[in-house]
Amino acid sequence: MTAVPDPTVAGCEAGDALLRPVRLGNAFEDTVGRLLQTIRLGVLAPGESLPPERELAARLGVSRDTVREAIKSLAEAGYLVSRRGRYGGTFLAQPLPAHPGxxxxxxxxxxxxxxxxxxxxxxxxxxxxxxxxxxxxxxxxxxxxxxxxxxxxxxxxxxxxxxxxxxxxxxxxxxxxxxxxxxxxxxxxxxxxxxxxxxxxxxxxxxxxxxxxxxxxxxxxxxxxxxxxxxxxxxxxxxxxxxx
Structure with a gap:
């Protein structure tokens, strides 16, 4: 049986340090940057889920609209995948986009x-x-x-x-x-x-x-x-x- 990714994975110490309030002057860009840090530093692994939008908004000190736009942009860039249904949510892509050599x-x-x-x-x-x-x-x-x-x-x-x-x-x-x-x-x-x-x-x-x-x-x-x-x-x- 395939395990369901734990949506609280970013609640670890490293996730808490990265998902901290952003500078409101560049809320969207900083939100994208913080989410990318959790992905690229391995706090979240491919296939694991992000915390819910409400939780991310509270941690980052931004609106849910800002979180939603950041998630949408990273999905278009190939880093995230959104799924519907009982076990739906926002998950890291498998595989993640390749970085430069x-x-x-x-x-x-x-x-x-x-x-x-x-x-x-x-x-x-x-x-x-x-x-x-x-x-x-x-x-x-x-x-x-x-x-x-x-x-x-x-x-x-x-x-x-x-x-x-x-x-x-x-x-x-x-x-x-x-x-x-x-x-x-x-x-x-x-x-x-x-x-x-x-x-x-x-x-x-x-x-x-x-x-x-x-x-x-x-x-x-x-x-x-x-x-x-x-x-x-x-x-x-x-x-x-x-x-x-």
């Missing part, structure tokens, strides 16, 4: 280096752009680049996302910043290309992009910097969740 793997230190450099460059760039008196052309360019990425098809998203971030760097008024941001974006895009595009994350990114651009156009340097910092943190949660 040893020669292709990136270390946590490499991911952190790219992300920390991004925070230094782009948070500062957003602050400087908001502190300047932008020309009409610069303002129009920012709004146009924002509209482009907001309307982007999936296959064009990374490219148009990069164009928006480069436009923000240009608006900072320090020409030498642009090639630095461009080089960093190349590194980041190489990492992002290793993980699936999650629709809910793209929706959240678009909201963050708008907050950044509006703060820059309004001349609110602190708000622009904080919005960019939150945006960088969202990418960090997903990259570490999928690639660590």
């Amino acid at each position: 040893p020669g292709e793997r990136v270390t946590r230190e490499e991911i952190d280096d790219a992300l920390r450099l991004r925070e230094i460059l782009e948070v500062g760039g957003a602050r400087m752009a908001a502190a300047r008196t932008l020309t009409a052309v610069e303002r129009e360019t920012l709004w146009s680049r924002l509209s482009d990425v907001r309307d982007a098809a999936g296959e064009d998203y990374r490219r148009l996302d990069s164009r928006l971030h480069l436009a923000i760097a240009e608006a900072a008024g320090a020409p030498s910043l642009v090639p630095l941001v461009a080089e960093n974006r190349m590194r980041l895009n190489a990492l992002l290309d290793r993980i699936p595009l999650l629709r809910q994350n793209l929706t959240h990114s678009d909201e963050q992009h708008q907050a950044i651009v509006i703060a820059i156009l309004a001349g609110d340097a602190d708000a622009a910097a904080e919005a960019m910092r939150a945006h960088v943190a969202g990418s960090s949660a997903l990259l570490h969740g999928f690639l660590d």
Whole structure:
């Protein structure tokens, strides 16, 4: 007789440590990251079930809608399977998606280096752009680049996302910043290309992009910097969740 997976498996000490409250500014991305940690660190094994949505929401300090969207996204990425019926629930896929081979793997230190450099460059760039008196052309360019990425098809998203971030760097008024941001974006895009595009994350990114651009156009340097910092943190949660 096949044993029914124990739905309380994540109640162990390791599960308690991983399934802790997330940062609400990036609730979806952090929820995906925490669930991936429990999967990839072996706290849950292929075929075992996640705790119920209600329990996950309570542990992570997020809404059930956020948990549901995270589970849906990880199911689309091949990590989870939902089943109905008496023994239904959400289970880890068997087998789990293959990770890059040893020669292709990136270390946590490499991911952190790219992300920390991004925070230094782009948070500062957003602050400087908001502190300047932008020309009409610069303002129009920012709004146009924002509209482009907001309307982007999936296959064009990374490219148009990069164009928006480069436009923000240009608006900072320090020409030498642009090639630095461009080089960093190349590194980041190489990492992002290793993980699936999650629709809910793209929706959240678009909201963050708008907050950044509006703060820059309004001349609110602190708000622009904080919005960019939150945006960088969202990418960090997903990259570490999928690639660590």
